[in-house]
Amino acid sequence: MNEPVKLLGSFGSPFTHRAEAALRLKGVAYEFIQEDLGNKSELLLRHNPVHKKVPLLLHGDRAVAESLVIVEYVDEAFQGPPLLPSDPLARAAARFWAQFAVDRCLRTLFKALWTPDGEARRGFVAETKENLALMEAQLEGRRFFGGDEIGYLDIAASGLAWLTVLEELAGVERSMIGEEEFPALCRWRGEYTSHEAVKACLPSRDQIVAFYAGMKERLVLLAKSMQKK
Amino acid sequence: MAGGDDLKLLGTWPSPFAIRVKFALAIKGLSYEYAEEDLASKSELLLSSNPVHKKIPVLIHNGMPVCESNVILEYVDEAFAGPSILSADPYERAIARFWAVYVDEKLLASWATMLFRGKTEEEKSDGKKALFAALETLEEALAKCSDGKGFFGGASVGLVDLALGSQLSWLKAAEVMSGEKFIGGDKTPLLAAWMARFSELDAVKAALPDVDKVVEFAKMRQARMAAAAASNN
Numbered sequence: 149m150n151e152p153v154k155l156l157g158s159f160g161s162p163f164t165h166r167a168e169a170a171l172r173l174k175g176v177a178y179e180f181i182q183e184d185l186g187n188k189s190e191l192l193l194r195h196n197p198v199h200k201k202v203p204l205l206l207h208g209d210r211a212v213a214e215s216l217v218i219v220e221y222v223d224e225a226f227q228g229p230p231l232l233p234s235d236p237l238a239r240a241a242a243r244f245w246a247q248f249a250v251d252r253c254l255r256t257l258f259k260a261l262w263t264p265d266g267e268a269r270r271g272f273v274a275e276t277k278e279n280l281a282l283m284e285a286q287l288e289g290r291r292f293f294g295g296d297e298i299g300y301l302d303i304a305a306s307g308l309a310w311l312t313v314l315e316e317l318a319g320v321e322r323s324m325i326g327e328e329e330f331p332a333l334c335r336w337r338g339e340y341t342s343h344e345a346v347k348a349c350l351p352s353r354d355q356i357v358a359f360y361a362g363m364k365e366r367l368v369l370l371a372k373s374m375q376k377k
Numbered sequence: 378m379a380g381g382d383d384l385k386l387l388g389t390w391p392s393p394f395a396i397r398v399k400f401a402l403a404i405k406g407l408s409y410e411y412a413e414e415d416l417a418s419k420s421e422l423l424l425s426s427n428p429v430h431k432k433i434p435v436l437i438h439n440g441m442p443v444c445e446s447n448v449i450l451e452y453v454d455e456a457f458a459g460p461s462i463l464s465a466d467p468y469e470r471a472i473a474r475f476w477a478v479y480v481d482e483k484l485l486a487s488w489a490t491m492l493f494r495g496k497t498e499e500e501k502s503d504g505k506k507a508l509f510a511a512l513e514t515l516e517e518a519l520a521k522c523s524d525g526k527g528f529f530g531g532a533s534v535g536l537v538d539l540a541l542g543s544q545l546s547w548l549k550a551a552e553v554m555s556g557e558k559f560i561g562g563d564k565t566p567l568l569a570a571w572m573a574r575f576s577e578l579d580a581v582k583a584a585l586p587d588v589d590k591v592v593e594f595a596k597m598r599q600a601r602m603a604a605a606a607a608s609n610n
Contacts, residue, residue, distance in 0.1 A: 198479065217475050220471065221467055221470070236452055236455040236456040237438075237441055237452070239451070239452070240448050240449070243445070243451065244445050244448050
């Protein structure tokens with residue numbers, strides 16, 4: 149199927165990055181359409197009426213929404229190095245840990261970053277570190293979660309790669325992912341962000357700052373609403 | 378897979394997450410050992426098989442645990458022969474995965490809020506509104522996905538049918554407890570027909586709990602939560 153591929157996204161967003169990383173790794177040519185999230189395009193609203201969110205992949209007349217669903221679609225619809233292993237048990241493990249990375253690491257980390265100082269915040273930081281330790285163990289001295297090459301789980305966890313910029317923005321003094329506590333994750337972060345295919349779609353520090361700038365109040369409110377969940 | 382597959386499912390009878398795995402195993406014609414877990418006193422096997430979350434369901438296949446219900450469903454589809462739960466077409470798979478997430482994140486979350494998670498009357502009422510909205514959206518989704526063939530998966534049940542179907546006893550229990558019509562109502566005729574069709578399947582009859590039992594369970598849980606809240610004040 150040689151139909152054109154378009155990706156509607158917001159550069160700087162970790163969700164958009166997942167979709168782009170998958171496309172780059174599979175060597176798929178695509179047109180990136182930057183969405184103004186404050187003024188969503190007709191194209192986005194028409195093709196993702198349920199959530200009205202980015203990223204949204206348009207492949208010919210097919211619309212695929214939800215970043216990890218897009219990653220699996222890209223893996224299955226296009227030739228190129230597989231993002232998921234072929235063995236069912238290994239696939240199940242990758243999916244399990246991806247869900248863990250999203251729900252227990254990235255989500256908790258979000259709460260840790262944007263909850264004002266206090267007991268609640270300390271709790272989220274502790275929880276994040278506990279969960280990051282499990283991710284650290286999953287690396288088992290390998291270059292990537294996927295082994296020698298970037299895979300589905302690496303892409304799912306990629307938001308951890310620009311943590312330090314966010315910590316700066318949130319005014320954190322000492323990074324949650326410290327060298328001493330998480331040597332494997334720190335090494336992974338370096339490998340991930342310097343990978344040929346990923347580099348091409350990794351936002352720069354300034355782009356990440358720009359994406360999150362002016363959002364701080366909203367993020368604090370969002371973290372507050374997530375506190376009990 | 379060759380004969381000699383050892384399958385064990387750890388679950389609880391009311392859990393939609395466990396129920397959907399039972400559906401999948403039945404669809405594939407697989408025999409397995411079922412162990413009902415007491416969540417107040419989790420078994421050693423559960424704790425060692427799912428040390429990360431300590432939750433059910435867990436499917437143990439030849440000693441190897443698989444956790445997280447939707448991960449288990451895809452695993453069962455990939456590891457065993459038999460009727461497919463997911464299409465071979467990448468786009469149809471993507472659509473199914475999208476709606477499977479929706480069915481849990483929007484639908485299940487809304488009735489759970491209405492019944493349990495909502496702390497105030499306002500929150501519970503918001504849950505109810507969200508439930509109606511989610512059902513409307515799913516009605517449209519069913520029209521598109523089924524392509525006139527009867528299930529979200531088309532002519533045969535698929536991932537979304539299992540994920541939504543596993544919640545049927547709870548949706549009906551929510552109707553009994555609130556006096557509202559959710560899935561059986563006039564607003565969602567396709568879903569009502571789908572529900573009747575789905576409930577007729579042998580795999581489903583065996584795994585869906587009686588609505589009365591679920592209502593009783595829900596009321597007991599609400600009472601326990603109220604008591605705990607009262608004693609915390």
